[in-house]
Amino acid sequence: MDVYVGGTAQFEDAGSGLPSNVHTNQDPAPGLPSDPWQYQKFKELAKKTGSYYVPDGAGRLYRNGVMDPAVAQTPDAVFGNEGFPQGLIFVDTLDQALPSANNLPTLVMTSPYMEGVFFINANVVLNPEGQGKAIPALSPPSDGTTNAVSRIPVTISDVTVQGVLHVTGSVSTDRNVRIFGSLSAERGLTGRGLLEVWYNYDLGRGLVQGLPVVFPLSGSWREWGLSPIVPSLGSQLQRTER
Numbered sequence: 001m002d003v004y005v006g007g008t009a010q011f012e013d014a015g016s017g018l019p020s021n022v023h024t025n026q027d028p029a030p031g032l033p034s035d036p037w038q039y040q041k042f043k044e045l046a047k048k049t050g051s052y053y054v055p056d057g058a059g060r061l062y063r064n065g066v067m068d069p070a071v072a073q074t075p076d077a078v079f080g081n082e083g084f085p086q087g088l089i090f091v092d093t094l095d096q097a098l099p100s101a102n103n104l105p106t107l108v109m110t111s112p113y114m115e116g117v118f119f120i121n122a123n124v125v126l127n128p129e130g131q132g133k134a135i136p137a138l139s140p141p142s143d144g145t146t147n148a149v150s151r152i153p154v155t156i157s158d159v160t161v162q163g164v165l166h167v168t169g170s171v172s173t174d175r176n177v178r179i180f181g182s183l184s185a186e187r188g189l190t191g192r193g194l195l196e197v198w199y200n201y202d203l204g205r206g207l208v209q210g211l212p213v214v215f216p217l218s219g220s221w222r223e224w225g226l227s228p229i230v231p232s233l234g235s236q237l238q239r240t241e242r
Contacts, residue, residue: 080111
């Protein structure tokens with residue numbers, strides 16, 4: 001079995017180095033890639049391990065690019081949920097090419113709560129209808145340490161989005177929207193609503209609910225435990241037939 005690690009790997013017994021079947025600092029690595037977030041990398045990642053959609057000009061979404069009106073979905077049907085992580089959702093441009101000012105649809109989202117990692121190539125209108133969700137969380141460690149004991153349990157009320165909302169268009173809202181995680185709007189923010197972004201310490205470490213950090217590579221058929229190994233970002237596993 002070969003083990004592919006996105007960062008470094010440490011063993012309890014360092015010995016004379018890593019075993020020959022442990023390959024460190026691999027690219028691409030699973031988990032959250034570091035900035036800048038690249039269109040093509042996330043598109044491929046969503047097709048492999050997440051959910052991929054192609055929009056039409058009316059703001060409807062089609063899973064895996066199957067442009068059949070019978071299976072069209074609204075943004076609320078795709079993104080809205082009752083507290084279950086959606087994982088990675090990627091919405092492509094109208095022509096499935098790099099985002100520009102001329103190929104971005106407009107998606108209107110009225111769901112009161114969304115959770116996941118969303119890479120959206122569109123102009124997004126956030127107008128949640130209803131109350132958001134109360135989220136249990138932990139404060140960052142005190143004094144810049146990584147001591148988990150110093151993290152204080154808190155509850156963040158009325159959260160509309162938990163996770164990452166990365167938009168290559170603009171984000172507009174005329175209502176109060178609270179995000180626990182991260183927001184990126186490449187073409188700016190508009191609207192009269194109050195938009196709050198609350199810091200998620202675990203997100204900054206690359207840990208996201210619903211987004212796995214271990215994937216089996218293509219051609220593998222079983223995941224193996226990594227008890228003696230501590231990957232820094234993410235690991236890929238492969239059973240190699242000899």
